[in-house]
Amino acid sequence: MSKLNKLIQAVKILAQKPYMINKVIDNEDVHQDEVLKIGTQYKEGIPTIDLTEVLPNFNETINPYSFLDGGSLLTDLALLKGLAKKYTDCTYFEIGTWRGESVANVAEMAKQCFTLNLPDERLREIGLREEYISQQSFYSKNLTNVTHLKGDSNIFDFSPYYGKCDVIFIDGDHHYDAVKRDTALAYQLIKDETSVIVWHDYAHTPETVRWDVFRGILEGTPKDKRKNLYHVSNTMCAIYSTTQYNELDKSKLIIPTKKFEVNLKTHSIL
Known part of the structure; x- marks a missing residue:
């Protein structure tokens, strides 16, 4: 044809x-x-940096973790937890909590955590089942240093949190326009030059860019800050950081340069 x-x-x-x-x-x-x-420099995405350069002496325990649909990689959560550990009295803000696995892990290291999710009634309006809705903040709802905020990031008033956050995690609506909007907001939340922003699902896998999310990140980031965008190896996350890292050769990312030790133990919660 x-x-x-x-x-x-x-x-x-x-x-x-x-x-x-x-x-x-x-x-x-x-x-x-x-x-x-x-920019044609983005034909393979943003520079990839080594997880162990971002988190030297990498050694994190992830708890809780469900191994259920819709969750993050273990390394994604380890990245968040390790970044929070770098700050004294870390303030953490998260858009998109789902079961609360990420914030529950970070809460162990942070002084104060804020999470933003759609209200239950809004989730019902868009047709989600009660089984889904009941899982919101499943792991984080009883943590004393986690404040659960309800609202749509498109209209939510973030101003009380401007300039107060050390680590911001964007894992809400993954459509391009929503990622762009949430990204622009994230730059208003950062406390200072040491603050970091983390985006989940920058990649489909640790080696494959998700272009709709990446476009939202790139267009939502001020032009002068785009040089500080990185993909962290062995994760599906992108980060904004003013720390200068060594860029990895993307053609060799398929070759293992490290191995992870994973110990699994279950705890009944029913």
């Missing part, structure tokens, strides 16, 4: 099913093309 015929067929489909335009707009290739318009 010629390109012209494909175009004609596509127009016919869109005329019959206008909602399909969203699939075109959210296509990974579209987002990748937009990223490359910002």
Whole structure:
């Protein structure tokens, strides 16, 4: 089929099913093309840095962890916990808590944690099941140093938290426009030049960029701060940090340069 015929067929489909335009707009290739318009240096994403350079003497225990759908990698949570450990009396802000695994791990190291999630009634409006809704903040709801905020980050008043946070974790709505909005907000939350921002799902896997999320991160980040964006090896996370790190050779990321020791132990919670 010629390109012209494909175009004609596509127009016919869109005329019959206008909602399909969203699939075109959210296509990974579209987002990748937009990223490359910002700069061809991003053709393979942002620089990848070694997890053990970010967290020297890496040794973290992750508890709790569910091994259920929708969670983070163990290394993602270890990154957050290790970063929080670097600060005296760390203040942590998280957008998107889900079961509360991430904030429950960080809370062990932080003085104060804030999390923002959609209210239960809003989750019902968008059609989520009660089983899903009941899991919100499952692990964090009884932690005394965790404040659970409710609201939509699109309209929530973040001003009381401006300039007060050491570590910010963005793991809410992963659509491009939402990531861009939450990213811009995150730069208002940082306390000073030592603060860090962490984005979950910058990558589909520790080696594969997720272009819709990356585009949101890049466009939400002030131009003068884009040089401080990194992907942390062995995780699905991107970070903003003013610390200068050594860039890894992406062509060799598939080759193991370290091994992790994982000890598993279950605890009944029912």
